[in-house]
Amino acid sequence: MTIAGVSQKFNVSQDTLRYYERIGLIPRVNRNKSGMRDYTEDDCKWVEFIKCMRGAGLPIEVLIEYVGLFQQGDETIDVRKELLIEQRKQLITRMEDMKKTLERLDYKIARYEQTVVGKEKTLRRPED
Known part of the structure; x- marks a missing residue:
């Protein structure tokens, strides 16, 4: 598949694909x-994995390390697994932080909605 086809399939720019290859995020194409590539x-599986x-x-540096370990073969399976476990823990922490942020945004939006409804009531004439 051409770089244009991969770019379109995964919604990643061609420049990004070239960059990923240049820095070792995806193995040489x-x-x-x-x-032409x-x-x-x-x-394509590598592109999909990296995009995900x-x-x-996940930081680029971690993914470069992962790809490098993968290319070294099966003797790095345990190290790769530990790397992914650590990234999973960090992702869970970020998700928990994002959930708290979402809850706070919901609260603030609800407060604004209450304020708007309250103002609408005070703006109406008594006979309405």
């Missing part, structure tokens, strides 16, 4: 005879 199904992990807030 093979090139066709014309020198030719993404395989495995390459970035969307969850």
